[in-house]
Amino acid sequence: MTRASLRPFALKLVSPLDTARGPIRDREGFVVSVDTADSDSSRATGVGEATPLPGWTESLSACESALLDAGVSTVAADDETPVSDQRQSDPISSGPTSTDPLTRLDPAETPAARHGLALALADAAARDAERSLSAELVADCDLPPPAETVPVNATIGDADPDATAAAAASAVDEGFDCLKVKVGARSVDADAARFRAVRDAVGDAVALRADANGAWDLPTARATLDRFAPFDLEYVEQPLPAADLDAAARLRADAPVPIALDESLSEHDLDAVLDARAADVIVVKPMALGGPDRALSAALRARAAGVDPVVTTTIDAVVARTAAVHVAAAIPDVRPCGLATRSLLKDDLAADPCQVVDGAIEVPNGPGLAGEAFDALRC
Numbered sequence: 047m048t049r050a051s052l053r054p055f056a057l058k059l060v061s062p063l064d065t066a067r068g069p070i071r072d073r074e075g076f077v078v079s080v081d082t083a084d085s086d087s088s089r090a091t092g093v094g095e096a097t098p099l100p101g102w103t104e105s106l107s108a109c110e111s112a113l114l115d116a117g118v119s120t121v122a123a124d125d126e127t128p129v130s131d132q133r134q135s136d137p138i139s140s141g142p143t144s145t146d147p148l149t150r151l152d153p154a155e156t157p158a159a160r161h162g163l164a165l166a167l168a169d170a171a172a173r174d175a176e177r178s179l180s181a182e183l184v185a186d187c188d189l190p191p192p193a194e195t196v197p198v199n200a201t202i203g204d205a206d207p208d209a210t211a212a213a214a215a216s217a218v219d220e221g222f223d224c225l226k227v228k229v230g231a232r233s234v235d236a237d238a239a240r241f242r243a244v245r246d247a248v249g250d251a252v253a254l255r256a257d258a259n260g261a262w263d264l265p266t267a268r269a270t271l272d273r274f275a276p277f278d279l280e281y282v283e284q285p286l287p288a289a290d291l292d293a294a295a296r297l298r299a300d301a302p303v304p305i306a307l308d309e310s311l312s313e314h315d316l317d318a319v320l321d322a323r324a325a326d327v328i329v330v331k332p333m334a335l336g337g338p339d340r341a342l343s344a345a346l347r348a349r350a351a352g353v354d355p356v357v358t359t360t361i362d363a364v365v366a367r368t369a370a371v372h373v374a375a376a377i378p379d380v381r382p383c384g385l386a387t388r389s390l391l392k393d394d395l396a397a398d399p400c401q402v403v404d405g406a407i408e409v410p411n412g413p414g415l416a417g418e419a420f421d422a423l424r425c
């Protein structure tokens with residue numbers, strides 16, 4: 047028998063993250079808790095997080111409805127009732143006569159909802175097996191032991207050239223050697239001026255990425271990538287709107303810089319993206335792909351097709367960020383990942399067990415997500 051409950055939360059960003067698709071100002075979602083009791087009477091608890099972001103996932107209300115329909119019950123945000131008294135009358139039953147609760151959540155329709163429940167169940171399973179989530183993930187996929195640290199990029203929003211260069215310089219001072227800069231919210235000339243200022247500020251040894259969030263059409267993308275050539279970018283992420291894989295493939299065919307796809311994975315099957323030969327790199331967002339398990343399998347399938355995965359958050363709260371760190375740790379020799387997003391949030395659900403030090407995150411090695419770190423979040 048598995049009981050599952052959800053509790054809503056809302057977090058503000060320190061300042062809006064300006065992108066070509068507009069600003070991201072706040073993040074709302076649900077903490078999902080599960081309590082499993084197996085037939086052999088062993089019992090495990092786990093915590094997950096569903097933090098939808100329209101454009102990448104379903105809406106907040108669709109996420110909530112999907113979780114409720116799957117049998118996850120609501121706990122009031124300020125409910126102080128002891129866990130034992132909170133039990134609702136309609137628990138998810140995973141006995142032999144019922145289906146796995148996860149199968150009630152369609153990862154294509156409601157990926158954030160599936161992420162929340164899949165993560166809570168994976169956390170419970172890993173805790174039960176007395177190993178970390180990344181150790182659990184690699185065991186399921188027959189991979190080598192997970193990495194102890196994961197390299198990460200700093201995330202820099204749209205701003206004028208001076209402010210962009212100042213943010214870049216301060217990230218490098220903090221120890222980052224890979225920076226991702228949002229582009230596409232201003233003219234090609236203006237973005238080129240921003241990259242000129244950033245390159246001048248940080249020197250040649252720092253890896254630079256650009257993320258256009260689908261801002262350009264094909265001629266503009268071609269012109270922009272040519273303009274960006276002197277800045278020696280590692281890749282340009284989502285230069286074109288997500289829908290048109292053909293255009294992305296045509297752009298990539300003679301582009302002077304590697305192409306990464308992000309939003310395209312929310313709009314198309316991974317197989318379609320890989321078959322189109324439209325990407326050198328794919329951005330694996332566990333929240334957008336429907337869970338840590340699906341994110342890791344997407345990363346491995348991409349690798350097998352010669353496309354390198356980069357794991358990022360959707361600016362999630364601490365539970366989902368920590369899960370994304372475990373996913374990244376399970377991918378052998380993963381490139382710098384977009385996981386250093388705690389600093390974009392004004393506050394969080396719990397203390398961060400994944401501090402960024404010298405451009406890398408140490409992967410928590412306690413049981414499940416991070417040992418006891420999220421015990422107080424269970425509902």
Ligand SMILES: O=C(O)CCC(=O)c1ccccc1C(=O)O
Pocket residue numbers: 070099199200201226257259308329358359360361383384385387
């Ligand atoms: O990749 C990163 O550095 C952080 C994550 C990020 O940029 C992001 C965060 C929320 C929504 C979309 C995106 C994106 O990659 O486009």
Ligand SMILES: [Mg+2]
Pocket residue numbers: 257259283284308309329
């Ligand atoms: Mg992106």
